[in-house]
Amino acid sequence: MRLRNKPWAKDMLRENDQYVIQDPELQKGKWNEVFGNNNPIHIEVGTGKGKFITGMAKANPSINYIGVELQDSVIVGALERILEDPSPNVKLLNQNAEELTTFFEQGEISRVYLNFSDPWPKNRHEKRRLTYKTYLDRYKELLIKNGEIHFKTDNQGLFEYSLKSFSEYGLLLKFVSLDLHNSDFEGNIMTEYEEKFSAKGQRIYRSEVQYRS
Template sequence: MRLRNKPWSKKLIEENPDYILLDPTDMAGRWQERFEKQHPIQLELGSGKGQFIIGMAQMYPEINFIAMEVQEGAIAFILRSQVELQLPNLQLVLANGRKLDEYFAENELDKMFLNFSDPWPKTRHEKRRLTYKDFLKQYKKVVKNDGYLQFKTDNQGLFEYSLASLNNFGMKYQRISLDLHNNEELMETNIQTEYEQKFTKKGQRIYYLNAQF
């Protein structure tokens, strides 16, 4: 769902270059420079309003997190929270995730998160799904050889497609849940997204997987 740009978003972004990047093309291999301390780096692709990535940064101060979002109206909400919280292990990027291999060096990331991505249900739109093989090739370049991809969705069709796509790509599944919110072990550390809360309240099942490259 596309959010309208807020009248305050551009000014907020312009005033906070220490927290957000608009052009990450010269950052490959240099991401640690953006953080206060050197820690493993994890990326959420498509961060929405940031409830998940902010929660992760607060829960795991020993990890550096990057929130990448293509919508200015969405990332402005994350930035507004970050200006208040000033988390030293969180950086924001306003950019399209189709060019990850231009933004990151090989093996620069330890983990990636895909949360409630657009399912693109029509067959002719398969190449736009973030678990399509061409995207997986990009992820494999920038994530360490033993790194992980974590995926959550409410869409059963996209989940089934993703299981097949990752399997065909040769990834190894570490954890799979067909009903995340009824899995006590996984829920102990689960940080919910805005969509996740919305769908769960409606009684919809949340699908989860964690796979290794």
């Protein structure tokens, strides 16, 4: 899907640095100071327009949330959501997920959310999938002991690939749903894509995995 260019997005992101952290590498090891408390920190990699991360922040005020999104024309939508209804426990990073370990110290993050990531279906693009082993290495570097990844997708192929990748990496599989919206799972916060896909009757897949100590 082609992204609509928003030439004003970069300026808007810079002008709202209370929510969009401009130099996250300078905050490495200091994120609890950024939030002003010692609450757990959860990050969403590929936060899109922010429906999930802002919804989670509202639902869980005792947890701090950071949304990471590379495309400035996309993450500006998340910023607009925050400006419309501010929450003190949510920040945004307009950054590449490949650089996560530049921004966070070991043990700073309690949970990683991966929601409706690009499936990169061609075999030659496997290394770009956010559940590929090099990404799992990165998440491990910044997560607390026994930290978790929560993963949602509408793509069956990516879900099957990811379960295999998690298993081969040695992660503990804590939860799997092959049809989330027709399960008894409670407290689900939907993303923009999730709303669109589920409205079309598409199945939503979800898993929770944990790094072993």
